[in-house]
Amino acid sequence: MELALPRIDRRERPQGLRPLFDWLLCWLVLPNAAYWLLWIVGGPPRAFAILVTGAVGILVHRAGFGVKFAAFLACVFMSAMLFIASLFNLSIWSLVHSLEFAAELKPSASIEYIVCGVALAGTLVAAWRLLRRPTVFARPIHIAAVISAVLIAASIDSVVTASSRGSYGRVPAEGAYFTSAVGKSGFAGAAAGKRNMVLIVVEAMGEPADPALRSRLVNLWARPEVRARYDVITGDTLFYGSTTKGEMRELCGRWGDYPELEGRKDAGCLPARLAAAGYGTQAWHSFKGTMFDRSDWYPNIGFQTMRFGPEIVAAGASRCPGVFPGACDRDVPQQIAAVLKASKTPQFLYWLTVNSHLPVVKSELLHTQDCAGFDAGLNAELPMICRLFQLYDETGRALAKEIVAKDFPATDILIVGDHIPPFFDRYDRDRFQPDRVPWILLKARPQS
Template sequence: MEMQKQKIGKWLLGALLILVVPNCLFWILEPKVSLSRGVFVAEYLLIACLYPLINRKLFITIWILFAVYDLVYATSSLFFMDFMEMVHALAKIPELALIDWLKWGGLLILFILIIFTLVKGLIRYEASYRIMHLRFLWPLIVLAGVVFFVSKKEIVSVPTWSVVKAVQHAVFVSTAKHNIDYLGSAAKTVFWQEPAAAATNKEALILVESWGLLTDQKLHSDVVQPLYELVQNHQYTIREGTASYKYLTQAGEFRELTGCVFHYYLVRDKWVKDSSLLIKKQEQGYHVIGVHGNTSKFYRRNVFWPVLGVQEMYFIEQLNTLQLPLCGSNEFRGICDTVINTWLLNNMNRQPDRKEFYYWVTLNTHLPLVEVHDEAYNNFARQWKEQGITENTLQMAYQQKGLFRDLAGKLSKPGSPKAHILLVGDHAPPFIDPADRKMYDANRVPYIELIPN
């Protein structure tokens, strides 16, 4: 009987170790880093089963490589629809400054060293009690699989499942249609029906980078307040609302243009074209113009914009010929959004009688932000800091308010075009710190419709 108790005790201790060691570092990181990950990750149990079958150095290498993947997936899966989109984003990140490479490289090395130390400790325990083999681990593997497949992913997650799904969707495209998210579109609600004959022949959809729905309603009202000055001057009627969102900018574009979030490699499917707002505007006689202050190659906009209905495109490659000023961080530097405000309204005035639909994806509030610390910002931020609003949130709110102030000021000037405009957020800012992320609604973004009187 005593022997049986000892065996049970060793099994329980071994099971506890095999569950805690791979996950404990992530538990420590979670209060400071926004992670999308279960309490436990199932793959570590499967990797542990390889220990008796392969060389020890190879085992440690596989464990560390998976831990790095686990980290990347946990910090990124909230923002990308599948693994291939993560890979594309990583491959297209603009060149970082040397100090940034050193900082992130140092943190990665520290992470690897901690993982190495943990797995070595697990191997040392294995030498005495043999916990890393299938005969010991199969009950935990079965339990983890059951928990995962009954959709308790907040308890057990399987990061490699996204790789399997990505390959499946890319190779067997017909199955991918079962993985479309129908979120609806504020833009299609506003613009899908052809306007009355007396209405303006200039329309614009402005997708505002990282404009999330603030949980503090008073701060949200402060941010959009400049647009309401157009109401006070009786120039525009304003309607506000919110829309569902998932993932980052490309998903936001697909959502607003088609009502759905789907994989990039589906963009040429007939149903996408049939659902596209921009194709619909062409059918209504509008000339569709797209503008974005960064390169046409990021997110492959030079490929999918024409497919979705953009007939005339302006990116930094074209706008640079006008010698327009640049703004933003080194990572996402491009034509200043306030300058594109001017360009947009001037372009509308060039052919006032032509029906035109503008699609503009803003840029300068893309993370990382170039922070502002002038007197105007300090005056804006002071009252909100006293109410517990974080610095990163206030920087984002202040700069978005500046964009709205600039647009409202230019729309109120004599001679400005009377355009029907919808401003809508693509997603909440993808801050790393959970304290910043909780300042925004996790599922909704705001929109504001400007209707000329």
């Protein structure tokens, strides 16, 4: 007689475990998988986003599909905002505020942003399907299991991203030591009403960690013909935050950000002090003045006139593509030189560049389609940094052409970076000091 034994399907999960596995898939794997794949190349720490998403998933595990999907969308949005803010050293407030200018940006110009968009769409489509599955925990021990899994995932993220944590989300502590290129170089103290002063803040110009690469960077701005007419002094300074914080550092001599200047004047900022001393004060930016409300707060710190991307293009500059499309930086020095030559009084001219905003795309219009022609070795090892340096080179060459001309008036020129280049790739990002930016002072020698 044969015994009829039950057949066991090894693929079957024990009773009650399927909702647990589905919860882990929906609230741990799905919202984090794309970021985990990026661990291979780099990225900012995400432990907080992992913990918050896990906590929300636990709170809604008994809810219906609509509530779960809405909660998932909120977590995805929160996670993306934290990631972008940390990557670009932006405060969440600044990032949220910048969303109103999204229509002015061109993320489709970058393959990196296109890939991110596809990954986001895929995540949301998968969530639309998977969140319909029941995720109600059958036993209290299952809640303990998912909490443990979330904590483990957050801990692994902290370990994996530990080496580059210092270059992300840099915010000064209360009473943090202050330093700036304007202060360290003696640029501000050189104003005596007899020569022009030009301050150039270069987008994404960080301090190279390798001395040879740093020397290469300095020489892009201080070329042999420039050194023949100017004394060249170099150094570095601390940075915190994004571009607007870099502007506050150099223009107003403190750690801060532009919202504190909206609606009120600050007579202590460098442009205001120089205006009071008889200088004409001008602010130039190769992008639109509406971005981060620059056209509103620049006058509050003492700028008497302003020129932004549209006006610079209207005056003859070409338009350059990128995520932040604007006037070509290489065309701006000619316009600046013309203004300084025509001025009857000493001028303080401030210029914020834009073309080197990452990611720098390959483009014929941007002159970055063939970086091997600029530096084959750098292009082979660090192609993204090569394109960045190629833009510095073009702007530096255009600047040199103007400032060594015989009829260019006596002018001191300070060139400084705003923040580290926010490369996503860990290998590229580690080529720069995590907390410093370089400065180069070109001090005009008396002409015989």
